[in-house]
Amino acid sequence: MAEVSFKGKTFEVDEDGFLLRFEEWSPEWVEFVKESEGIAEITEDHQKILDFLQDYYKKNGIAPMVRILSKNTGFKLKQVYELFPSGPGKGACKMAGLPKPTGCV
């Protein structure tokens, strides 16, 4: 597995650029990933989604369903894509440090 360094921090990631360990997440990770996810600047709205994903993951041990993400953050799916162009899975979950989505994708 590859290791990447950014602003003095190192992160272990898989081929798709997902963190291997949630515990290794730090604010620098978001800064590091954002460009590859087509995001120029992290706004409050971005942060709200990232915070919710992390809270939900810590509490439940899984990523929330899209419907739950929308309901709790108040962002419709269209807005989520405006914020994270590769979507809630590849975009937001990756930046939040959650494990890579699995299943029949």
Next chain:
Amino acid sequence: MAKHATPKLDQLESGPWPSFVSDIKQEAENRAKNPKGLDYQIPVDCPEDLLGVLELSYNDGETHWKHGGIVGVFGYGGGVIGRYCDQPEKFPGVAHFHTVRLNQPSGKYYTSEYLRALCDIWDLRGSGLTNMHGSTGDIVLLGTTTPQLEEIFWEVTHNLDTDLGGSGSNLRTPADCLGQTRCEYACYDTSALALEMTREYQDELHRPAFPYKFKFKFDGCPNGCVAAIARSDFSVIGTWKDGIKIDQAAVKAYVAGEFKPNAGAHSGRDWGKFDLVEEVVKRCPSEAISWDGSTMSIDRKECVRCMHCINTMPRALRIGDERGASILCGAKAPILDGAQMSSLVVPFVEAEAPFDEIKEVVENIWDWWMEEGKNRERLGETMKRLSLQKLLEVTGQQADPRHVMEPRHNPYIFFKEEEVPGGWDRDITEYRKRHLR
């Protein structure tokens, strides 16, 4: 000179069926020669490394692809199936081997001009290998690297006017039988419906918003040439309301042996002279056909429109004129709680462009399932968990004997409180006044 020895795969080059091994070798050779002088954007030996890793899997009896893979293009949540080899040093040509799904045209009709243009893109930016087509219907471009994904997407959208197909927890690429384009049984324009539904629900197709995957398939008649009833959550199957049209002169031509039964489908074996009574009348599942030696008649009230008589005598019997479709729901493969075929929900619906009646059923079902469906629960499983009654309620269907194969045999029957005089609030002391403890 092949890069890897493939003694096992080489055996699959013998025999009469078109060999995928010979074809891949041919593409490997073509790339090595590079007659067009292309600046290949992924390793030139990608197909050779694919054969190499496949041979290794033949030896080990194990797959050599890593688990999962999340790649895609900006704006979409699906369409690309990421894949990485678990022996990237040995087979660098397939270290990345992502699959791109492209939305195919209804009925899979092509011009060679279109296919050439597609191959030109794929030759440059992919492995040169494809699957025509994936079982859901997509054109499958088999094997490329992550940096090429946006490049391919740009080229297919800008130069080919073609979009990606679906993947993930969303509406997957719809597919249809070839319908009225060349079949006299088609009860509605399946191609038009597939195109219309694909366009109408682009958002649902490209950005996963569902509890799980959801598939549309459109069959023109009950023969099921796209297998809608088995392979789609929402199956639309053409049918008609009035009687089968009978051409008595053509019936006589079948009896006389001028026309071959089943359009000659059984001509590979001698089944004797066509026997109308044995092959059609007695095989009718509802015994609705009679034949008095010169006239054939069908009791339309008893006909279940199974297609057998029409299939057997296509020149004499034709579908009725009052056409439409049935909507069936819930087909799925075994995981998690067992395989299902679709169950009848709407016995007859109009199926004319712009297909508003069908869209209304779809959207009612989505409203319900998107809210009530559990994570990774197919519609068929939600129906099992929350009942067919609930589905009928949300689609506004009046329960009808046609909704069941047979009535339930257990007496665990739920009633709505408002249907029962006095409701559910009862006082035990009132009861005890009449029934001592």
